[in-house]
Amino acid sequence: LDNGLAGTPPMGWMAWERFRCNTDCIDDLQNCISEALFRDMADRLSEDGWRELGYEYLIIDDCWMLDQRDKEGRLQPDPSRFPGGIAKLARYVHDRGLKLGIYADMGSHTCMGFPGTPLHKIQIDAQTFASWGVDYLKFDGCYSNPVEQMLGYPMMSAALNDTGRPMVYSCSWPAYLGGLPPNVNYSLLGEICHLWRNYDDIEDSWDSVQDIIQWFSDNQDDLQPAAGPGRWNDPDMLIIGNFGLSVDQARSQMALWAVMASPLIMSNDLRNLDPNMRAILQNKVAISINQDPMGVQGRRLLQKKSGIDVYWRPLSNSCSALVFLSRRTDMPYLYHTYLSKLNYEAGSYQVYDVFSGSTRTGLNSTSKFSVSINPSGVVMWYVSPEEPSSQTRSDPAPHR
Numbered sequence: 001l002d003n004g005l006a007g008t009p010p011m012g013w014m015a016w017e018r019f020r021c022n023t024d025c026i027d028d029l030q031n032c033i034s035e036a037l038f039r040d041m042a043d044r045l046s047e048d049g050w051r052e053l054g055y056e057y058l059i060i061d062d063c064w065m066l067d068q069r070d071k072e073g074r075l076q077p078d079p080s081r082f083p084g085g086i087a088k089l090a091r092y093v094h095d096r097g098l099k100l101g102i103y104a105d106m107g108s109h110t111c112m113g114f115p116g117t118p119l120h121k122i123q124i125d126a127q128t129f130a131s132w133g134v135d136y137l138k139f140d141g142c143y144s145n146p147v148e149q150m151l152g153y154p155m156m157s158a159a160l161n162d163t164g165r166p167m168v169y170s171c172s173w174p175a176y177l178g179g180l181p182p183n184v185n186y187s188l189l190g191e192i193c194h195l196w197r198n199y200d201d202i203e204d205s206w207d208s209v210q211d212i213i214q215w216f217s218d219n220q221d222d223l224q225p226a227a228g229p230g231r232w233n234d235p236d237m238l239i240i241g242n243f244g245l246s247v248d249q250a251r252s253q254m255a256l257w258a259v260m261a262s263p264l265i266m267s268n269d270l271r272n273l274d275p276n277m278r279a280i281l282q283n284k285v286a287i288s289i290n291q292d293p294m295g296v297q298g299r300r301l302l303q304k305k306s307g308i309d310v311y312w313r314p315l316s317n318s319c320s321a322l323v324f325l326s327r328r329t330d331m332p333y334l335y336h337t338y339l340s341k342l343n344y345e346a347g348s349y350q351v352y353d354v355f356s357g358s359t360r361t362g363l364n365s366t367s368k369f370s371v372s373i374n375p376s377g378v379v380m381w382y383v384s385p386e387e388p389s390s391q392t393r394s395d396p397a398p399h400r
């Protein structure tokens, strides 16, 4: 959606994967969906360097609402869990240089059974969110049918625009239609939404991350061309820092989300983050690859029988990102190749290893190299040509 927002993939934090629909603020005050939780995360984002790295959207997910609309027919937060109301929380967030996101559902109810936004409530809900100072809407698709969705998602886009408040619009629509053409029209999506969920919900496991990577790669011919500034595929939240991933697997999610130009929306407890996991999420080169201004989504180049997959993303200034991913589960694998085998133009290159921080200069496109990749891990390179670059390009022609 070209309204000046989300020129690069949105970055931030979202409650759902880590905190789910925990509404028990009596016995679990630290982890229940409440204004206190979001104030805590706003404090962490603004005090621990996250905002400066680009993590700016703090996004409320399902389960924030009271189970009834108010007497004017407006959605309202649960008053025991959000006693100050959403507008006050938005001010708290804005005062810390951050932006606030909220969740609603195109349908009779949200996925967890709270009040939904049926077609005749789209206008009033958009106005309510704008009046609260909300900057981002995640619009889910539970409890609606394809016809209502076909009407509702464009209607909400227009309603948000009519408020006059710029808001990022995240659509779950394609995920409810199987994510692929002909049921999904990606050029229409690109006109009405800034980002969209294409596939199943992420869970806190390497299996889930691998399944998502597999689906996005197997379907890249349909998905990759759909992405660009203001229009992003959304493979779901970063689960780095929770319980299901090793450090290698966490690097793999960060590397693949960087190459796929995915939103970098964490769902974890920023109040209690393992330093190795924080280092991965705050890796400046991985973030800059993800946020490259050209906004060209990367692709899987190769799938080796050895279980090594190679991904490539064109970047500004004739640079590129290369990711070697090991789907093996047994042991580190020594992968031998050379850049012209990966479709690089003849010449010499500088290579920066994103997670080790080491640099290698003068790598000629015909000189063999080996990389050792840990099981379910990655090696990620930022590659820059050493001689002055020619035109930047992102087609299948040889890369720079």
Ligand SMILES: OC[C@@H]1[C@H](O)[C@H](O)[C@@H](O)CN1C(=S)Nc1ccc(F)cc1
Pocket (backbone or CB within 6 Å): 016, 061, 062, 110, 111, 112, 140, 142, 172, 201
């Ligand atoms: O309730 C909200 C929750 C999160 O927002 C996810 O990101 C959305 O994709 C939807 N969602 C959930 S749990 N959806 C859902 C997941 C599985 C299921 F059997 C029925 C509904």
